Amino acid sequence: MTTQQPPAAVEPRPAPPPARRDRRSWTGWGFLGPFVAVFALVFLAPIAYSIYLSLFRDQLIGGNTFVGLDNYTQALQDDRFWDSLARVSLFLVVQVPIMLGIALLIALALDSGRLYGTDFFRITIFLPYAVPAVVATLMWGFMYGTRYGLVGDINDAFGVTLPEPLSPDLVLASIGNIVTWEFVGYNMLIFYSALRVIPHSLYEAAEIDGAGQFRVITAIKLPAIRGALVIATIFSIIGSFQLFNEPNILRQLARNAITTDYTPNFYTYSLSFNGQQQNYSATVAIIMGLITMVIAYIVQLRGMRKGA
Amino acid sequence: MRRKTSRLLRGIALLSALALGATACGGSDDEGSDQKPVSASDLQAALKKGGTVTVWAWEPTLKSVAADFEKKYPKVKINLVSERSGDKHYTALSNAIEAKKGVPDVAQVEYFALGQYALTKGLTDLAPFGAEKLKDKYTPGPWNAVTQGSDAVWGLPMDSGPMAMFYNKKVFDKNKIAVPTTWDEYVEAARKLHKADPKSFIAADAGDAGFTTSMLWQAGSRPYKVDGTKVKIDFSDAGAKKFTDTWQPLIDEKLLAPITGWTDDWYKGLGDGTIATLVTGAWMPANFVTGVANASGDWRVAPMPAWTKGDKATAENGGSSLTVPELAKNKELAYAFAKYANAEDGVQTRIKQGAFPATTAELQSQEFQNTKFEYFGGQQANKIFAESAANVADDWSYLPFQQYANSIFNDTVGKAYVSSTKLADGLKAWQDASVKYGNEQGFTVEK
Numbered sequence: 001m002t003t004q005q006p007p008a009a010v011e012p013r014p015a016p017p018p019a020r021r022d023r024r025s026w027t028g029w030g031f032l033g034p035f036v037a038v039f040a041l042v043f044l045a046p047i048a049y050s051i052y053l054s055l056f057r058d059q060l061i062g063g064n065t066f067v068g069l070d071n072y073t074q075a076l077q078d079d080r081f082w083d084s085l086a087r088v089s090l091f092l093v094v095q096v097p098i099m100l101g102i103a104l105l106i107a108l109a110l111d112s113g114r115l116y117g118t119d120f121f122r123i124t125i126f127l128p129y130a131v132p133a134v135v136a137t138l139m140w141g142f143m144y145g146t147r148y149g150l151v152g153d154i155n156d157a158f159g160v161t162l163p164e165p166l167s168p169d170l171v172l173a174s175i176g177n178i179v180t181w182e183f184v185g186y187n188m189l190i191f192y193s194a195l196r197v198i199p200h201s202l203y204e205a206a207e208i209d210g211a212g213q214f215r216v217i218t219a220i221k222l223p224a225i226r227g228a229l230v231i232a233t234i235f236s237i238i239g240s241f242q243l244f245n246e247p248n249i250l251r252q253l254a255r256n257a258i259t260t261d262y263t264p265n266f267y268t269y270s271l272s273f274n275g276q277q278q279n280y281s282a283t284v285a286i287i288m289g290l291i292t293m294v295i296a297y298i299v300q301l302r303g304m305r306k307g308a
Numbered sequence: 309m310r311r312k313t314s315r316l317l318r319g320i321a322l323l324s325a326l327a328l329g330a331t332a333c334g335g336s337d338d339e340g341s342d343q344k345p346v347s348a349s350d351l352q353a354a355l356k357k358g359g360t361v362t363v364w365a366w367e368p369t370l371k372s373v374a375a376d377f378e379k380k381y382p383k384v385k386i387n388l389v390s391e392r393s394g395d396k397h398y399t400a401l402s403n404a405i406e407a408k409k410g411v412p413d414v415a416q417v418e419y420f421a422l423g424q425y426a427l428t429k430g431l432t433d434l435a436p437f438g439a440e441k442l443k444d445k446y447t448p449g450p451w452n453a454v455t456q457g458s459d460a461v462w463g464l465p466m467d468s469g470p471m472a473m474f475y476n477k478k479v480f481d482k483n484k485i486a487v488p489t490t491w492d493e494y495v496e497a498a499r500k501l502h503k504a505d506p507k508s509f510i511a512a513d514a515g516d517a518g519f520t521t522s523m524l525w526q527a528g529s530r531p532y533k534v535d536g537t538k539v540k541i542d543f544s545d546a547g548a549k550k551f552t553d554t555w556q557p558l559i560d561e562k563l564l565a566p567i568t569g570w571t572d573d574w575y576k577g578l579g580d581g582t583i584a585t586l587v588t589g590a591w592m593p594a595n596f597v598t599g600v601a602n603a604s605g606d607w608r609v610a611p612m613p614a615w616t617k618g619d620k621a622t623a624e625n626g627g628s629s630l631t632v633p634e635l636a637k638n639k640e641l642a643y644a645f646a647k648y649a650n651a652e653d654g655v656q657t658r659i660k661q662g663a664f665p666a667t668t669a670e671l672q673s674q675e676f677q678n679t680k681f682e683y684f685g686g687q688q689a690n691k692i693f694a695e696s697a698a699n700v701a702d703d704w705s706y707l708p709f710q711q712y713a714n715s716i717f718n719d720t721v722g723k724a725y726v727s728s729t730k731l732a733d734g735l736k737a738w739q740d741a742s743v744k745y746g747n748e749q750g751f752t753v754e755k
Contacts, residue, residue, distance in 0.1 A: 060427055060709060061537050061750030148573055168726050255568055256515050256722030260715060273399045274715035275745065276406070276428075
């Protein structure tokens with residue numbers, strides 16, 4: 001059979017002509033093209049345009065001028081920007097561990113198999129995530145009200161004076177409460193699905209070795225879902241830095257407590273929509289994007305290195 | 309250095325362009341810039357041809373005006389968008405102008421905000437449409453506001469806001485409190501009222517830029533001085549001190565309901581006796597009728613409290629014009645509608661529904677002054693408003709970027725309402741932030 005192989009195939013193949021190589025590479029581009037076009041249009045172009053914008057300054061008097069990196073120098077010395085960044089950082093440090101901790105506890109409880117009605121429990125915890133952030137904030141905003149809201153009703157009914165959730169000292173915590181309520185279910189689902197894929201043989205081995213439930217959690221479950229923990233943390237960091245909806249909506253109820261530069265995102269919004277400072281707004285947005293990227297990257301590196 | 313010079317040159321160029329506005333109407337823009345004079349017959353032709361006019365305005369009486377207008381000119385359709393007001397309205401308008409897309413044909417713009425839109429050429433100069441001939445129809449205050457001291461006409465005055473004190477007579481009677489005529493009496497009344505009924509407050513004030521500037525205006529403070537691109541901002545004069553000395557105790561003793569204006573809570577508070585007085589512009593009655601219908605008969609009108617007994621000086625609060633944005637699609641129809649609403653039949657329609665006119669003839673007519681307001685228990689409230697209109701203190705001006713300044717009012721002065729910051733310090737912070745913004749925008753701002 002092998003002898004019947006046509007000799008032509010053995011003949012030295014001529015080097016593919018350059019034209020052919022060209023054609024091959026074009027085929028690749030043909031497949032890649034649609035993606036690249038869309039990617040460039042919706043991803044690269046807006047970033048490029050923002051960077052372009054950040055190099056100019058458009059004034060009410062004097063019009064549009066090229067200012068180089070002036071906007072960046074200004075932003076790096078802008079107290080309002082740093083204050084807002086400090087505020088979301090505080091939010092991040094306090095709210096994210098609480099939220100992820102609760103989510104993890106619920107996921108472990110669901111995964112333990114010792115609960116009745118887990119499906120119902122799971123969907124109930126997850127449900128707030130399905131409520132649009134705007135609706136959720138309006139709802140909580142109403143409950144926080146000391147005049148016509150739930151807090152006010154409780155005060156009236158029991159003759160007590162609860163602290164005002166929308167006062168300047170407490171409003172950040174109140175926002176944290178809303179965000180926790182919204183995202184515990186989402187993070188729980190990430191952890192839960194990661195827990196579900198752990199091979200059962202590990203549990204059996206642990207049982208043979210006489211490990212208790214707590215040991216199973218620390219020695220098997222947590223290390224196995226480290227990837228999911230890192231991902232959820234990164235999402236939460238990004239979410240915290242991009243905090244906007246909640247303060248923006250609550251501001252209608254607490255104008256004096258939530259300033260127009262409350263969070264970096266809200267600051268860029270105010271700069272561009274109240275002050276017509278689109279250029280400076282773009283600058284602040286770019287700096288904020290870079291900071292978020294760096295921090296998310298550090299968390300990812302650290303999280304993954306421990307895992308290795 | 310060179311950059312600064314060219315910026316200055318551009319500033320001068322822009323200013324001269326503005327000054328020439330009336331005759332050379334916006335010659336710098338390339339599209340729709342060469343606005344030729346539009347004659348009355350041109351307007352008639354446009355009305356016959358018909359089309360759609362999109363109007364962004366929250367003034368409630370415009371609804372009937374639009375209906376009447378459509379009846380009179382069946383080919384014209386008025387698309388009235390009225391759910392936004394205040395900051396949100398200006399944000400939307402500025403965005404549309406910036407994006408050059410979705411710009412309305414007619415936009416309501418309050419007098420305080422006109423400067424900014426006129427300066428940035430967001431609006432059409434209505435003089436070539438014949439608006440300058442309407443000058444004698446209007447009272448001087450509103451006309452000065454729409455012309456910004458130039459030959460251009462940036463809008464047609466819709467109403468004016470000479471201030472008066474609206475008070476809930478039922479609440480005052482029930483607690484046997486005399487209606488205050490001076491601000492000292494007002495503070496006393498506030499204490500008595502809140503003591504008699506802890507659920508009642510003399511007023512709702514959660515920090516409102518428009519109210520505060522009007523109070524300063526009446527107190528004789530003149531914090532803003534504007535001369536072209538030269539601006540001076542100073543909240544440390546005697547008038548400002550008079551205001552902060554009176555208002556600070558009201559805040560400290562928690563005698564003001566911390567309710568933001570125009571919210572659901574606010575309307576509810578006006579209706580159920582939580583808020584006992586409202587010191588605001590004479591355009592308010594129409595809003596009472598539509599927004600606080602359940603309290604009809606409870607409220608009355610009294611002159612604005614004075615700083616010293618017998619002093620009649622008042623101030624303006626709000627008041628707005630209908631403008632035609634530079635990028636409006638159908639300027640002839642837009643102008644025709646604005647003119648109908650603010651200088652023709654629409655004026656009467658609006659007065660009947662409680663609006664306060666800016667037109668001299670209507671203000672002085674017996675019929676107007678003798679009108680009995682059913683909502684105010686048959687009171688001839690227009691007499692008080694007209695008296696106030698005649699006593700508005702002069703020489704007040706707003707910043708050419710007042711809209712931005714107002715947007716950061718609660719960041720600065722607002723602190724005084726919720727923390728230990730004092731009102732005077734809040735005003736200082738507001739001043740500093742406004743100066744900073746003005747300088748960033750190319751104005752020469754002094755403190």
